[in-house]
Amino acid sequence: MRLPAPFRTTPFRLTLMFLAVFLLAGEVTRRADQEIGAEMRSLETVYRQGGVDALNQALIERTADGRPFLYLLTGKGGMHTGSIATSPFEAGETGWKQFRVTGTDPNGAVVRQPARGEQVVLATGEQLFVGADIGQAEYFVVKIVRALQGAGALMVILGLAGGLLVSRNVSRAMAGLNAVVAAVRGGDLHARAKVRGARDEFDELAAGLNDMLDRLERSMAGLRHAGDAIAHDLRSPLTRLRARLEVALLDVEAGKGDPKAALAQALEDAEGVLRTFSAVLAIARLQAAGPAPDPATFDPADLAAGVAELYEPVCEEKGLEFRVEMTPQLVARGNREFVAQAVANLLDNAVKYTPEGGAVVLRVRRRSSGEIEFSVTDTGPGVPEAERARIVQRFVRLENSRNLPGAGLGLSLVAAVAESHRGRLEIDEGPGAVEGSGPGLRVALVLPRAT
Amino acid sequence: MARGLGEAGHECQIASDGAYGLDMARQDQFDVMVVDRMMPRMDGLSMIETLRRDGDRTPVLVLSALGEIDDRVAGLKAGGDDYLVKPYAFAELSARVEALARRHETGSVQTVLKVGDLEMDLIHRRVARQGKEIDLQPREFQLLEFMMRHAGQSVTRTMLLEKVWEYHFDPQTNVIDVHVSRLRSKIDKGFDRPMLQTVRGAGYRLDA
Numbered sequence A: 001m002r003l004p005a006p007f008r009t010t011p012f013r014l015t016l017m018f019l020a021v022f023l024l025a026g027e028v029t030r031r032a033d034q035e036i037g038a039e040m041r042s043l044e045t046v047y048r049q050g051g052v053d054a055l056n057q058a059l060i061e062r063t064a065d066g067r068p069f070l071y072l073l074t075g076k077g078g079m080h081t082g083s084i085a086t087s088p089f090e091a092g093e094t095g096w097k098q099f100r101v102t103g104t105d106p107n108g109a110v111v112r113q114p115a116r117g118e119q120v121v122l123a124t125g126e127q128l129f130v131g132a133d134i135g136q137a138e139y140f141v142v143k144i145v146r147a148l149q150g151a152g153a154l155m156v157i158l159g160l161a162g163g164l165l166v167s168r169n170v171s172r173a174m175a176g177l178n179a180v181v182a183a184v185r186g187g188d189l190h191a192r193a194k195v196r197g198a199r200d201e202f203d204e205l206a207a208g209l210n211d212m213l214d215r216l217e218r219s220m221a222g223l224r225h226a227g228d229a230i231a232h233d234l235r236s237p238l239t240r241l242r243a244r245l246e247v248a249l250l251d252v253e254a255g256k257g258d259p260k261a262a263l264a265q266a267l268e269d270a271e272g273v274l275r276t277f278s279a280v281l282a283i284a285r286l287q288a289a290g291p292a293p294d295p296a297t298f299d300p301a302d303l304a305a306g307v308a309e310l311y312e313p314v315c316e317e318k319g320l321e322f323r324v325e326m327t328p329q330l331v332a333r334g335n336r337e338f339v340a341q342a343v344a345n346l347l348d349n350a351v352k353y354t355p356e357g358g359a360v361v362l363r364v365r366r367r368s369s370g371e372i373e374f375s376v377t378d379t380g381p382g383v384p385e386a387e388r389a390r391i392v393q394r395f396v397r398l399e400n401s402r403n404l405p406g407a408g409l410g411l412s413l414v415a416a417v418a419e420s421h422r423g424r425l426e427i428d429e430g431p432g433a434v435e436g437s438g439p440g441l442r443v444a445l446v447l448p449r450a451t
Numbered sequence B: 001m002a003r004g005l006g007e008a009g010h011e012c013q014i015a016s017d018g019a020y021g022l023d024m025a026r027q028d029q030f031d032v033m034v035v036d037r038m039m040p041r042m043d044g045l046s047m048i049e050t051l052r053r054d055g056d057r058t059p060v061l062v063l064s065a066l067g068e069i070d071d072r073v074a075g076l077k078a079g080g081d082d083y084l085v086k087p088y089a090f091a092e093l094s095a096r097v098e099a100l101a102r103r104h105e106t107g108s109v110q111t112v113l114k115v116g117d118l119e120m121d122l123i124h125r126r127v128a129r130q131g132k133e134i135d136l137q138p139r140e141f142q143l144l145e146f147m148m149r150h151a152g153q154s155v156t157r158t159m160l161l162e163k164v165w166e167y168h169f170d171p172q173t174n175v176i177d178v179h180v181s182r183l184r185s186k187i188d189k190g191f192d193r194p195m196l197q198t199v200r201g202a203g204y205r206l207d208a
Helices: A005-065 A135-185 A201-254 A259-289 A300-317 A336-353 A410-420 B002-007 B018-027 B044-053 B069-077 B090-105 B138-149 B157-165 B175-188
Strands: A070-075 A079-082 A095-104 A110-121 A127-133 A296-298 A321-326 A332-334 A359-366 A372-378 A424-429 A441-447 B033-036 B060-064 B082-085 B112-115 B118-121 B126-129 B132-134 B154-156 B196-199 B203-206
Touching (some): A005 A079, A005 A110, A005 A127, A095 A127, A135 A201, A201 A259, A296 A300, A300 A321, A300 A336, A300 A359, A300 A372, A332 A336, A332 A441, A336 A359, A336 A372, A336 A410, A410 A424, A410 A441, B002 B090, B018 B033, B033 B044, B044 B060, B069 B082, B082 B090, B090 B154, B090 B157, B138 B175, B138 B203, B154 B157, B157 B175, B157 B203, B175 B196
Parallel strands (some): A321 A359, B033 B060, B060 B082
Antiparallel strands (some): A070 A079, A110 A127, A296 A332, A372 A441, B112 B118, B118 B126, B126 B132, B196 B203
16 A cells, blocks of 8 residues: 555565576476487487497488487597587586587577587497577576576665665654553553654554544543533532431421421432433433444434424423424434434423423424434524533533523533434524514534435 | 332342342242342343243343443343333332233233223224213323223333333423323313322322
């Protein structure tokens, strides 16, 4: 990929090429030897059947025929027949030899070509030599091998240098990553790997590591925040609960008051504490879990219709006009239950904050970007622009909502659902101020297009 | 828990760990088992799976400190019949135990439900009280069906939301109360005796 390619492939290719050339050279020699051997056997047969004279005759004929062999028969008394002047072998020597012959190429130029030959000593003491010119093939192969050997040496040097460079680079990059891992292991969650900008695997790894650490840090911070928030938010209702029980106990001891009512009230307080506790836990888990669990494909209008059906009576009871506008047959992907809960929370808020006579609209549509939008618009007092980012945080409740029930966790959960689906939460002004009501609020859960 | 269930008129036996619980379940015939997921020696889900493999069909309520949706799915897949996440109110637990015990009794398929002078025809989707037909929306019908199947028992808002609407979260507003009061106005209005009671601290109960 982005590692220097020659470093990985060149030595390999070079080796392959050398191997091919050597095999080729070996093949040429082997075939020449085979043919020379065959010619030699055939001449030996002639000698066995007809003696030296017949052999002599055969050599003369074969030379005249233009067979592609070099012959030489030498013997006692200056006997000398054949196509070459001297044998490359010593007198009495036998076996195989590689040598050079001088000849002319087709253009008439004198060339010295490689040749191979075999010499045997006959039963009557003569020496018979048969050879062949192994020609241009061998010659070029030798040249190529020489050239390649030179190039190969250069490649080896370059390869070694490149390898050294790369490995130094690798160990430097690894050292950076290792340092980050060591720092994180030591407890420093802020440590981040340096992205060098080379766009290689190491940058990818560094970016991935950083992203992982970002998420880890966020979820750690989220958990810590949730812990603090739980401690903070549960302290006052728990204190209230304790006080109520104390008073009830005193009343019982004094024989006055209604202990039953006090206990019922205490039970209700405890319920509230438990509800807050589970809501905070649900948010923290969603944030810590990463991508939404159990994703499925669903029809968003279908989902919204179900939630709308749940909220329709409560709207009617409060004297709110409730409208649902949905585009049918869309496709969304995510955890149905979480998305339904998020839409329910949006409706919860709208119902809670919109005064009697107002209107609430639940809308499901597909944006031109392909994203799926669930939005709830109300005609309540709305939220000043400066406060909109804040109301998403846990336990944040605006001044004018303190007297209403709730723990300030509804939108935090919607935001957590949005994040776990790689979507987002949008908060805008509603339809505007009309006759003392409004300007209203429009909150949208936007999910990415289903792929 | 055992004391509370005892006071509600149930006889309880307690197993201190999963392996002991399995032995007990194999030796005795229970109406309902309440099984905690996290127990020493054998976890709750393995215990339920083992029992189900043996052919034991006793209704099981799974208790868990984990509350993720996939945990619930795992609990039900293992063979649990209902799932309750800690912390829970005792009223919630007791209502669910009773609902499970009741379900065990009425195994046969019913086509007509009858509670006092209230009658529900499940095939023709018709409801009548004292012979007078009552017109219900589909969801109101389901809600009443659930209440009638658990007549005389407390059912909590969470149970209604889970069993009738199939949502596993708690809305902040009193959406369920409004649905129930709509239903109440249809089945009780104009009759001298109200059937749909509000149970303080628990939920609702349909009385004959």
